[in-house]
Amino acid sequence: MPIRTAVPPRVLTVAGSDSGGGAGIQADLKTMLALGVHGMSVLTAVTAQNSLGVQGTWELPVDAVRAQYRSVVDDIGVQAVKTGMLASAALVETVAELLAGTDAPVVVDPVGVSKHGDALLAAEALDSVRTKLLPVATVATPNLDEVAQLTGVQVADEDGMRRAAEEILAFGPRWALIKGGHLPGEAVDLLTDGSAEHWLRAPRYDNRHTHGTGCTLASAIASGLALGQDVPTAVEGAKAYVTGAIRAGFALGGGIGPVDHGWRTRAAD
Numbered sequence: 001m002p003i004r005t006a007v008p009p010r011v012l013t014v015a016g017s018d019s020g021g022g023a024g025i026q027a028d029l030k031t032m033l034a035l036g037v038h039g040m041s042v043l044t045a046v047t048a049q050n051s052l053g054v055q056g057t058w059e060l061p062v063d064a065v066r067a068q069y070r071s072v073v074d075d076i077g078v079q080a081v082k083t084g085m086l087a088s089a090a091l092v093e094t095v096a097e098l099l100a101g102t103d104a105p106v107v108v109d110p111v112g113v114s115k116h117g118d119a120l121l122a123a124e125a126l127d128s129v130r131t132k133l134l135p136v137a138t139v140a141t142p143n144l145d146e147v148a149q150l151t152g153v154q155v156a157d158e159d160g161m162r163r164a165a166e167e168i169l170a171f172g173p174r175w176a177l178i179k180g181g182h183l184p185g186e187a188v189d190l191l192t193d194g195s196a197e198h199w200l201r202a203p204r205y206d207n208r209h210t211h212g213t214g215c216t217l218a219s220a221i222a223s224g225l226a227l228g229q230d231v232p233t234a235v236e237g238a239k240a241y242v243t244g245a246i247r248a249g250f251a252l253g254g255g256i257g258p259v260d261h262g263w264r265t266r267a268a269d
């Protein structure tokens with residue numbers, strides 16, 4: 001076999017570790033592998049986490065985050081970046097400052113709280129997310145709880161998602177993807193840049209094992225962007241990928257199991 005010379009696009013996740021492997025850095029890197037890009041990581045925090053919740057959180061020092069970022073970007077280079085759990089105002093501001101200097105598209109998942117209700121971002125960091133991080137985002141991907149935290153808008157229907165998108169766009173990202181995963185009925189998301197509106201619809205799978213949906217979707221969008229897709233195309237591909245992963249999510253431990261990042265390569269049962 002000849003030695004390979006072409007290299008895959010490189011995608012960087014700046015996020016926290018989920019020891020259970022369903023969300024965070026672990027979900028991001030699995031998604032990137034599944035979608036054909038080279039995944040790299042800047043770790044912001046370590047969580048002791050499993051299917052039952054988060055048992056502990058430890059933030060990394062800002063210097064450690066800065067050093068990881070410089071190591072990756074200055075030598076290897078990135079075609080897209082995704083951010084996830086940033087834990088504190090100091091980390092949010094450090095990451096925003098680093099990303100202000102990149103030409104690569106940036107997908108910001110403004111992670112606030114885990115599915116079990118564990119805080120993954122300090123309350124006093126919300127303002128830094130609004131004023132420092134969202135302005136450097138190409139795409140921001142809040143779920144409805146994050147919309148409420150960031151804007152005060154309580155979304156109950158598709159009109160509410162429109163209002164939420166306007167409020168999120170006012171903070172400065174080029175695109176807002178409002179995830180309607182927490183509403184009943186079809187799994188509907190709204191992508192908009194303030195002029196074009198793209199509604200993404202998928203069947204809702206009545207599967208309890210949905211740990212990691214948001215991380216997976218945001219990483220899949222970043223992977224599509226790194227592969228050269230435009231934002232609507234990358235989001236459409238990411239929605240198809242996360243929908244399949246949710247459908248195939250499996251039981252692990254005694255609580256909420258992970259989505260299946262390998263669903264496209266695993267033989268059907």
Ligand SMILES: Nc1ncnc2c1ncn2[C@@H]1O[C@H](COP(=O)(O)OP(=O)(O)O)[C@@H](O)[C@H]1O
Nearest residue numbers: 143179180181182187188203204205213214246
């Ligand atoms: N049960 C489900 N079936 C199908 N799609 C879902 C389901 N739950 C969430 N989704 C989709 O998963 C993606 C992530 O959304 P969501 O779960 O709201 O994010 P988060 O993990 O940040 O809370 C969205 O595209 C949403 O529509």
Ligand SMILES: Cc1ncc(COP(=O)(O)OP(=O)(O)O)c(N)n1
Nearest residue numbers: 016023024114115211212213214215
């Ligand atoms: C370390 C870490 N980062 C992010 C999350 C939240 O992930 P998400 O994809 O939103 O999944 P759920 O927590 O909602 O299942 C996390 N739990 N841990």
